[in-house]
Amino acid sequence: MKYLVTGGSGFIGSHLVEQLLKKGHTVINIDNFDDFYSYKIKIRNTLESLGQNPDFQYHSKDEDIEKIVSETASDTYRLYRQDLRDREGLEEIFRKHQPDTIIHLAALAGVRPSIARPMEYEAVNIQGTMNLWELCKTLGIKKFICASSSSVYGNNEKIPFSETDFVDNPISPYAATKKCGEIIGHTYHHLYDIDMIQLRFFTVYGPRQRPDLAIHKFTKLIFENQEIPFYGDGNTARDYTYIDDIIDGILKSIDYIEKNFGVYEIINLGENEVISLNEMVSTIESVLNKKAIKKRLPMQPGDVQRTNADISKAKNLIGYAPKTNFLTGIKKFVEWFAKQSPR
Ligand SMILES: NC(=O)c1ccc[n+]([C@@H]2O[C@H](COP(=O)([O-])OP(=O)(O)OC[C@H]3O[C@@H](n4cnc5c(N)ncnc54)[C@H](O)[C@@H]3O)[C@@H](O)[C@H]2O)c1
Secondary structure: OEEEEEOOOOHHHHHHHHHHHHOOOEEEEEEOOOOOOOHHHHHHHHHHHOOOOOOOOOOOHHHHHHHHHHHHOOOOEEEEEOOOOOHHHHHHHHHHHOOOEEEEOOOOOOHHHHHHOHHHHHHHHHHHHHHHHHHHHHHOOOEEEEEEEHHHHOOOOOOOEOOOOOOOOOOOHHHHHHHHHHHHHHHHHHHHOOEEEEEEEOOEEOOOOOOOOHHHHHHHHHHOOOEEEEEOOOOOEEEOEEHHHHHHHHHHHHHHHHHOOOOEEEEEEOOOOEEEHHHHHHHHHHHHOOOOEEEEEOOOOOOOOEOOEOOHHHHHHHOOOOOOOHHHHHHHHHHHHHOOOOO
């Protein structure tokens, strides 16, 4: 099969590309190497996803990305440095490659930065996503998997969070763009028979995790004996999902959508294991064998109190079977972290 993955040089995307290629599929990767975090990390992700040596001689951003684009091109893999906001550029790629299924992971991610840059989040996460759906409509592409987020649940008090819960109260622009994507996605499904699965990922971690996310950030700071920003009283909690489990959920969603028709589903992908901030830090401390220096700060606007996934729908519908408990996942993350450069 031919898959078009957006954001395939990012954290989750590079793992997905790696698995799709291992299964013998063809992958078209659209990623603009945005500056949310260093392009160097995305180059390394790209090389690792292709099973190539991740050591790279860096010069300048444009030159380096051009090199990686040309040197990785093969019969089964093509990378395009392409922005979702540029519909004409996207159209050229879609027409050239005629993918069977789209897995849309590119986005401006991150809750806190979305409060400072809401218009940009709207342009990328909503208009950029609509550009893809417009092309699916025009070119008759009928299978679409889309990254949504647990953040759509906002500060809902009923736990665990279930797909049927009311989610009209997002508390950050990022969450609002993800919820909006679910709604507009339904419209495209309804009008143009595009089979669609919206996956609500619950905080994903593991090798290649984005450097802005707490587990990665804290591991680096504790490792370097620097202070960690510790927001609130430590009782906020997250359902952390290990990357291999998320990839398993995406692959099973692809399988489901390809075998079924008339599909529009929203599915939680979490671990169903809730870890408090206190527990998260103490687990990293014990695996690194170092003590964190905590800089206590008030809760941040936009941050939710707790996430907790009800994953029964994922289990029943697509056979999702997460396996990695938090301690095992942190050990694997730290093992990867210790080998990294650049960080
Ligand atoms: N990591 C998590 O914990 C988490 C949780 C919930 C949802 N998600 C969602 O999963 C998806 C992947 O997240 P991730 O953690 O891998 O993020 P990431 O930032 O590592 O990957 C996203 C990729 O999209 C690319 N991108 C950004 N803007 C683009 C644009 N305008 N045009 C083309 N490419 C663009 C970036 O360069 C990046 O490589 C996102 O949609 C995110 O919102 C992630």
